[in-house]
Amino acid sequence: MSETENTTNKHLDEMKLLLYVERQLDRESAQEVSLHTQTCDRCLTLLRALDRESRLLTRSLLEQDEPLPARLAEFQEKVRTSMQWIWGVVFGMALLGIYALYAGYIEPWEQQVEQAGFNGTNLLSLLVFQGAFWKGWQSMFTLIEFVALASFAGFAFFLGRKYLKRGTALAVMFASMGLLLMTPGRAAAIESRHGEAVTVAKDEKIKGDLLLNGQRVRMEGDVDGDLIVFSQDVEIQGHVTGDVLGAGQTFRISGIVDGNVRVAANTLTVSGTVGHNLSGWAQHLALEGSGKVQKSVWAFCQLLALDGQVGGDLLAYTQSTTISGTVGGSVDGRGESLSISSSAQIDGSTKFVGEKPPDVASRAKLASPVDYTKLQHRSRMERGSGFSIWSIIWATAYLLFGLVLLSLLPQFSKEAATNVEHVGASFGLGVLVGFAVPIAAVIACVTVVGLFVGLSALFLWYASLYFAQIIVGTAVGQWILGKTNEFWPLVGRMAVGVLLLRVGMAIPYVGFWFKLGVIVWGVGALSLAMYRRLQPAMAPKIPSMPSGPVGTPLPSNTTVGSA
């Protein structure tokens, strides 16, 4: 074997030489490299090359090849002011907005709601029972629209913040928080029973609230408290001293409930006695002949058959209402049809807004004739200038909403707008999320734990429908005016895009489908951006390494060692 071959066989690998250059070897290994390079020209040359490569890298990276961009120079001013302050202002304004919502929308309803048995005063109960539940989905829409206006107010406040003292704004913010959140509801222990078939026997007496959850629920005993039930098939034959809250496919109450009944069901039948009020969301709601509701009935259903007695008022948002029983107060109905049979008796006034005139039997006992108003389906054109003004207001609100979103979530908005270009993925995901989320949220609402999550998800989902239009508008604006990463040019493109979309949406007949398409597209783009953000950080693929100190043997696949 020649001397050259001998030397070559002992060449150091590149990894070791690099670590030597980087001063990462332990003393022993460093000495080994030092000794070797004194006798091996090849390794010495490689060592020098690696060292020169390090210096070339450092020099190249440190070279000042471009000045600080103007945007960053301007940003200096922004750095001086705290972003926490901006968030504080926006948060405070949002709370003020909620308070305004309470004062303007909810408070006027409070008296009426209290008459119906809702005497809760905390924010959650007001939002849940008055906003989302009582006023139906339209209230959710109003709430979101109000949030858009609140965002506008927040933005206006943001612009004018330099004229206000920080302490004042914070005081307002915390005062608002205090006003809204100072009355939390009572917390109480609750007994619960679960299973396929859950029964409370006739001789059982439950002290306190009771939660029943199962495929079939029979309640024949006494509950000295509230009863909360979620089941496919529910029958309450016993006595409940508090309220009954629940949901199910079939819900029958033949016993006695001293408090209120609030139930969402496919079929809700009451043949027993309800001491306070009955509120029902159902396809079919029947108050049978033997059934009694001491106070008011609020019915949101397809078919309402009222054969029993109602001590107070009847409020009915139904497709079809038939009254054969007695109503001690007034009747306020809205729907397709109202039929009052000969056995009916209404002691108060009767109002009906519907498509068909009410069918009133001649023998029916009414305190006054039915005040009937035909339901008008006016086209947008017929709605006149008021509609146009509101269109402009809402278009402006959209733009301001977009402005706030772009300033608060700049990176996310840009990513979402970029995703709009992935038409297939966005549409696919948009269809999935657009339809699956509300279904999942409604399912979540069926459980007590999921109620808040479900409502929150619905709220966010609805908000995303608005956000989606902003995102698609931004993408459209960028297609027309070119792409940009600057804030104000981006806002300009968003404004152009959103206005074009609004024009498209105003086209008769086609507008609705256009809007639907835009929303699905935008929701998909948003979901895609969200999905990418929520992707867990994946560990890079790395070959296994010894855990010992640097200088211990390195994996064979990283170097070739000697030839």
Next chain:
Amino acid sequence: MDLIVQARAGDTQAWGDLYREYAPAIFRFCRRALPSKEDAEDATMEIFMKLRDKLAQYDPSRSFSAWLYKVAANHCWDMLRRRKARHDKDMDDVDELPLETPEPNQLERLIEERTGEEVRKALDMLGARARMALVMRYYSDMSYDEIADALGVRRPFVGVVLLRARHELRQALGENSPLAVGGTR
């Protein structure tokens, strides 16, 4: 140091001065580490916004610029990770391939012939992790421990990441040279 103490106390003038002093270096760091100028601008702004919250965590016994680079490195790497930009060629199967030691003379020649501008352009062609590692080591002089921490790899693997990054860079620099395919043994 006074400047940092004042900035920590909420002195807006100090904040402005701090920004003026460090923004160019941080922008250059981001410019080297991220794929576009716009990204670098965004990242620089975000880093300084973040700094307001993080400054309380700064240990005055250590170098401020080193700490700031660490914050910047973490931010840029997070940004790249979120975009899955690191799912590029160096993230997948390439890690499994053995590296070939370059021919020393050819490597010397390649280094001699290349300018700083060419190196920066070649850097643009690198995978996210390779690029990030080189910038952290040779721009901001971060230690192996800090690089390991920022990239989420074990400390002994940092040398491997850097060596692979150099190989990628050589390939990008010498598309038509023999080094482009790993050199000779």
